Amino acid sequence: MALSKEKAINRIYDELLRKFGSQHWWPGDSPLEIIVGAVLTQNTNWQNVERAIVNLKKEKALSLKALKLINIKRLAGLIRSSGYYNIKAKRLKNLINFIFCEYSGSLKKMFDDSTEVLREKLLAVNGIGKETADSILLYGGGKPVFVVDAYTKRVFSRLGIVQKSSGYDEIQNIFYKNLKKDVRLYNEYHALIVSLGKNICKVKPACEICPLKGVTIGNCQLA
DNA sequence: TGCCAGGCCGGGT
DNA sequence: ACCCGGCATGGC
Numbered sequence: 736m737a738l739s740k741e742k743a744i745n746r747i748y749d750e751l752l753r754k755f756g757s758q759h760w761w762p763g764d765s766p767l768e769i770i771v772g773a774v775l776t777q778n779t780n781w782q783n784v785e786r787a788i789v790n791l792k793k794e795k796a797l798s799l800k801a802l803k804l805i806n807i808k809r810l811a812g813l814i815r816s817s818g819y820y821n822i823k824a825k826r827l828k829n830l831i832n833f834i835f836c837e838y839s840g841s842l843k844k845m846f847d848d849s850t851e852v853l854r855e856k857l858l859a860v861n862g863i864g865k866e867t868a869d870s871i872l873l874y875g876g877g878k879p880v881f882v883v884d885a886y887t888k889r890v891f892s893r894l895g896i897v898q899k900s901s902g903y904d905e906i907q908n909i910f911y912k913n914l915k916k917d918v919r920l921y922n923e924y925h926a927l928i929v930s931l932g933k934n935i936c937k938v939k940p941a942c943e944i945c946p947l948k949g950v951t952i953g954n955c956q957l958a
Numbered sequence: 959t960g961c962c963a964g965g966c967c968g969g970g971t
Numbered sequence: 972a973c974c975c976g977g978c979a980t981g982g983c
Contacts (some may be wrong), residue, residue: 752964770966773964774965775962775963776963776964776965777966778962778963778964778965778966779964779965779979779980779981780962780963780964780980780981780982781963781964781965782981782982783963783979783980783981784964785983786980789969815979815980816965816981817979817980818978818979818981819965819977819978819979819980820978820979820980821965821978821979822966822967822977822978822979823978826966831963839969839976843972849963861966861967862966862967863966864965864966865965865966866964866965866966867964867966870964882964884964884965885964885965886964887964891966891982907960928964929976932963932964933963942964947979
């Protein structure tokens with residue numbers, strides 16, 4: 736008998752939490768650091784991003800004002816380790832300019848905006864796509880937004896919970912429909928999925944679901 | 959050594 | 972509406 740998506744999605748969360756423990760995401764000391772990290776980690780290993788963040792801190796460049804004033808070539812040099820540094824420097828500049836133009840350079844004002852409106856505005860910034868926008872909203876702003884990434888899609892399509900052909904919004908809606916609307920839960924769940932990916936998914940082809948494989952849900956087993 | 963990592967954009971079909 | 976090449980470093 737088929738197990739409901741709702742039960743499966745919630746059960747998988749419980750199993751991941753049990754296996755990996757609470758993740759305490761996002762790694763970052765401040766909303767700004769989280770926002771910057773969200774851009775720098777686009778298709779990039781977090782380790783490389785951390786070096787870039789350390790550099791920015793060391794050069795006192797990790798503030799809204801400093802990022803607004805810094806020369807783009809110099810910024811690119813500071814974030815070199817995160818890869819795609821030229822385009823990411825532009826993207827950071829776009830985002831900082833947006834924050835100043837739209838919210839007078841105040842993150843508080845920005846996050847006081849309605850979540851839906853802010854999401855649309857962020858998506859209109861060149862270099863900010865859905866995952867980056869949603870990461871900023873959830874981890875930077877504490878908004879109830881579920882972040883979908885490559886791991887989410889891979890793992891949950893393997894589990895048969897989403898289609899391989901599903902797009903971002905479709906996958907995100909499955910989580911909205913089946914999870915309690917809770918910032919803490921969204922935060923932890925996405926972090927756990929990444930942890931699953933980082934720790935397990937490297938072994939191919941099917942081991943990415945190892946921690947879940949054989950887990951019994953109702954009368955069914957995840958396969 | 960080659961492949962990949964917490965994407966996104968722009969141009970082409 | 973998809974599909975693809977480009978963007979780039981550091982770790983294993």
